[in-house]
Amino acid sequence: MGILTPAMQAIIREQRLAYVATVGPDRRPNLSPRGTLVVWDDDHLMYADLRSPQSTANLVRNPAVEVNVVDPFLRKGYRFSGHAHAIADPAALERARRLLEPEVIDLAHRAHAYLLITVERAAPLISPGYDLGRSEEETVEVWLQYYTDLKRGRPTTRRQSD
Numbered sequence: 001m002g003i004l005t006p007a008m009q010a011i012i013r014e015q016r017l018a019y020v021a022t023v024g025p026d027r028r029p030n031l032s033p034r035g036t037l038v039v040w041d042d043d044h045l046m047y048a049d050l051r052s053p054q055s056t057a058n059l060v061r062n063p064a065v066e067v068n069v070v071d072p073f074l075r076k077g078y079r080f081s082g083h084a085h086a087i088a089d090p091a092a093l094e095r096a097r098r099l100l101e102p103e104v105i106d107l108a109h110r111a112h113a114y115l116l117i118t119v120e121r122a123a124p125l126i127s128p129g130y131d132l133g134r135s136e137e138e139t140v141e142v143w144l145q146y147y148t149d150l151k152r153g154r155p156t157t158r159r160q161s162d
Contacts, residue, residue, distance in 0.1 A: 002042025003119045008078050009039045011069055015077070020047065021066045022058035030058055037067065038099050043119055045080060046087070046096055048111040056113050059084050065117055068125065073143045074136060075127035082120040086113045 004012075012018070018037040024030045032055045036048040045067060049056045059065065063083035070077030087093050096114035129139055149156050 003122050004039060004042050004045075004080075005122075008080075008122060011071060011077055012037060012039050012045070015069050015071060018047075018067055018069045020055060021068075022055045023062045023064055024054070024058055025061060030055060034067075036100055037069065040099070040116060045117040045119060046099065047115055047117075048096070048100055049113040049115060050110055053112060056086065056115065059086070059115060067117065070125055072147075073140045075129060075139050075143065076136075077125045079123045079125050080117070080119045080121070082118045084115045084117040087116050092116070 016035055018034045020032050020034050020037075022030045022032070032052045034047045034052075036050065038046055040046040063085055065082060065084045067080040068077065069080075087096055093114060096116075097111075100111075127139070129142075134142070146156055
């Protein structure tokens with residue numbers, strides 16, 4: 001069995017936004033949102049570089065990468081650490097395009113690179129709000145109301161239990 005459990009793979013499929021951290025040339029973190037993260041197999045993730053050439057350049061210099069995927073309502077997710085490289089093999093490039101085509105229109109013409117992440121470690125991310133004894137259902141309701149109010153332009157309060 002690989003590192004990526006069925007629960008981890010499910011949240012990656014369900015969420016439409018992930019955050020990928022790379023190391024810049026000045027050794028500072030570079031964080032970039034990604035809407036194309038997919039499960040490649042039980043030990044690898046993959047995403048397309050559509051608008052972040054700096055992240056790809058960082059990975060060429062230093063392949064260290066971390067990816068965070070969190071359900072914004074449930075306030076749970078995972079942190080994936082490993083290393084990444086640009087896919088060069090033609091068969092692997094074709095597979096990458098096929099994995100993403102249903103998700104991103106005309107992707108083959110827009111992607112600058114496809115990055116394959118070898119996941120070396122994975123750990124859960126869980127909001128400290130659960131420390132207060134709140135259930136998953138209650139947590140979802142709190143954050144659903146928060147974002148509903150925000151969208152409607154109503155005043156919101158910062159939650160003490162992010």
